[in-house]
Amino acid sequence: GIQVEQSPPDLILQEGANSTLRCNFSDSVNNLQWFHQNPWGQLINLFYIPSGTKQNGRLSATTVATERYSLLYISSSQTTDSGVYFCAAINTGTASKLTFGTGTRLQVTL
């Protein structure tokens, strides 16, 4: 099956700083999503982005499908951005079988 790797595993930022999270995947994808998991465990869908670029407020994401990677940009970080960010992908087969990366744990400090 597809392999998904994320980097960095941990990131500490001061409030107001910018960051880039990376996701590499081993095969072509039909579906790629970025999630933010809050401290209570809720997975919040940030982007559905199998290719191209999207922006939503301070967050944006780019997927370069031909080179098998995706980037999540966080600008002007806030303490509420803290949590774990997951990239997850599906290549073929079962429509809802997302393969998750190991996540990037982000801590934003004052």
Add this chain to the structure above:
Amino acid sequence: ETGVTQSPTHLIKTRGQQVTLRCSSQSGHNTVSWYQQALGQGPQFIFQYYREEENGRGNFPPRFSGLQFPNYSSELNVNALELDDSALYLCASSRPQLSGANVLTFGAGSRLTVL
């Protein structure tokens, strides 16, 4: 529109017992999938239900089973609980498109502790 809701939010069981977790899918979604997330790891796919039938399964033993009902809600059943079954169980719903697009929406999860 209502999102994905799961119940119970927390529960404690002992080894060998059985547990049933419930999920109501988001309005308009016809496909439900379940994931297990152990502490410190990413979620792992258990199985998917569409039209009340399981049509995709991850690497989980048969003691993990499920149901989908005509209103698209779903249950996850785990028999003969083991200590390693302690985890956050996440339900996701979606409505796969003919184009292949399939955006999964997750519930808040059910946190199971097996003692």
